[in-house]
Amino acid sequence: MHLEPFEYEKPNSLVELEALLSKHADEARLLAGGTDLLVLVKEKILSPKMIIDIGDVAALQGITADPAKGLTILAGTKVSTIEHSAEVKEFAPALSFAAAQLGSSQVRHMATMAGNVCHGSPSAETSPVLLAHGAVLTIAKAGGERELPISDFWLAYRKTALAPGEYLKAFTLPALPKNAAVEYAFKGLRGAMEIDMVNVGVYLELEEDLETVKEVRIGMGAVGPIPYRAVKAEAELKGMKVDDAFFAKAGELAAAEATPIDDVRATADYRKKLMSVLTRRAFSAAFARIKGE
Amino acid sequence: MKKIITLNINGDDYDLAIKPTDFLVDIVRDTVGLTGTKKGCNIGDCGACTVLVDGRPILSCLTLAMSVVGKKIKTIEGVADGPELDPVQQAFIDKGAIQCGFCTPGMILSTTALLERNPAPTEEEIKHGLAGNICRCTGYVKIIDAVKHAAVLKTKEGTDVR
Numbered sequence: 001m002h003l004e005p006f007e008y009e010k011p012n013s014l015v016e017l018e019a020l021l022s023k024h025a026d027e028a029r030l031l032a033g034g035t036d037l038l039v040l041v042k043e044k045i046l047s048p049k050m051i052i053d054i055g056d057v058a059a060l061q062g063i064t065a066d067p068a069k070g071l072t073i074l075a076g077t078k079v080s081t082i083e084h085s086a087e088v089k090e091f092a093p094a095l096s097f098a099a100a101q102l103g104s105s106q107v108r109h110m111a112t113m114a115g116n117v118c119h120g121s122p123s124a125e126t127s128p129v130l131l132a133h134g135a136v137l138t139i140a141k142a143g144g145e146r147e148l149p150i151s152d153f154w155l156a157y158r159k160t161a162l163a164p165g166e167y168l169k170a171f172t173l174p175a176l177p178k179n180a181a182v183e184y185a186f187k188g189l190r191g192a193m194e195i196d197m198v199n200v201g202v203y204l205e206l207e208e209d210l211e212t213v214k215e216v217r218i219g220m221g222a223v224g225p226i227p228y229r230a231v232k233a234e235a236e237l238k239g240m241k242v243d244d245a246f247f248a249k250a251g252e253l254a255a256a257e258a259t260p261i262d263d264v265r266a267t268a269d270y271r272k273k274l275m276s277v278l279t280r281r282a283f284s285a286a287f288a289r290i291k292g293e
Numbered sequence: 294m295k296k297i298i299t300l301n302i303n304g305d306d307y308d309l310a311i312k313p314t315d316f317l318v319d320i321v322r323d324t325v326g327l328t329g330t331k332k333g334c335n336i337g338d339c340g341a342c343t344v345l346v347d348g349r350p351i352l353s354c355l356t357l358a359m360s361v362v363g364k365k366i367k368t369i370e371g372v373a374d375g376p377e378l379d380p381v382q383q384a385f386i387d388k389g390a391i392q393c394g395f396c397t398p399g400m401i402l403s404t405t406a407l408l409e410r411n412p413a414p415t416e417e418e419i420k421h422g423l424a425g426n427i428c429r430c431t432g433y434v435k436i437i438d439a440v441k442h443a444a445v446l447k448t449k450e451g452t453d454v455r
Binding site for chain 2: 003004005006007008010031034035038039042043051053055078080084100103104105106107109110191192193
């Protein structure tokens with residue numbers, strides 16, 4: 001197979017990475033796992049002049065849990081590491097679950113969550129969970145860093161808020177308050193190696209009475225050009241009492257805010273129905289988790 | 294432009310002249326000549342090209358050869374200890390888990406990685422671990438049997454006093 005030639009660089013430190021990125025901002029692509037990027041290069045959808053492999057940048061590897069700050073996952077951390085991490089299982093079990101649904105064992109050992117997020121696919125497995133967690137991204141470049149809520153990261157179909165020369169450095173999932181839980185639900189055509197028809201991450205936080213909704217977030221995937229929050233539904237659900245009517249209403253409102261298309265995997269109509277069912281189930285599971293059931 | 298790099302495959306160092314666009318599967322098969330690693334879909338869907346890099350199962354068709362310099366690469370040729378088959382290989386033979394054999398090297402390396410992390414997987418865990426390896430002869434039942442058998446053989450091997 002003939003590929004358009006590219007140069008290959010493998011920095012060992014953030015300083016080297018940032019220098020390369022600022023010098024080659026317009027022509028370089030970052031290689032994390034390669035399971036998306038190199039497929040696009042092979043299919044000639046992308047023809048970068050340079051590939052910068054971040055696989056050996058130790059400063060981008062790792063997961064830390066801090067009771068005050070929350071869970072920090074550095075951008076080079078492999079999806080399989082997230083899937084099996086004891087910290088992630090404890091503080092963000094829905095993320096561990098979503099990570100386990102991504103691709104195959106091989107893909108999870110190669111790919112990173114940062115790649116999953118930066119690739120910008122509307123059906124990416126980890127994106128709805130990160131939206132539900134209210135994750136904050138650390139975006140860096142030579143000489144500076146900024147923080148961005150993940151809900152502001154995707155701008156349009158496969159277009160992100162990363163400016164030339166910038167890279168995604170870390171995810172921070174704020175520590176969950178008391179009486180709160182996140183759940184993830186998805187539907188694919190088969191059990192593995194598929195692209196989801198619909199996926200959703202929900203955050204539920206209850207008042208002290210354990211029945212009044214204090215806060216909700218709904219992160220929806222594969223029902224629009226980007227993963228996004230159902231903000232109108234969220235506003236309407238706040239303050240409601242949690243019961244079967246609430247679960248049904250949550251599903252209904254999320255579906256109303258979904259804007260799917262017909263494609264090879266499902267019709268728009270079916271996706272809306274799925275969004276309703278999955279959202280209802282996810283809230284029900286989140287409620288059970290808070291109650292310790 | 295080609296560069297001379299060294300790849301460590303199955304414990305041996307190979308000095309190779311490669312281009313940035315060379316993928317590991319092609320270097321392993323065509324340049325080094327270890328054709329046990331199979332090239333199926335070439336876009337990361339079928340798992341036939343699976344090799345271990347520092348013990349992790351990866352798709353050599355989506356891995357740039359330059360990216361694995363300094364790492365330990367294991368292909369199917371490096372699984373057996375001389376004439377002595379690895380328990381995973383023996384289990385695939387014992388259970389008749391091989392038909393045409395094209396997926397087998399990838400299946401065996403994925404199994405090796407799975408059992409390394411989880412020495413006694415459930416059937417669901419086996420399916421989850423091998424979901425990225427496609428068998429076109431549809432021999433999954435025997436393959437799953439073989440993985441269960443391999444887990445038993447490996448545990449025995451670990452406790453045997455030799």
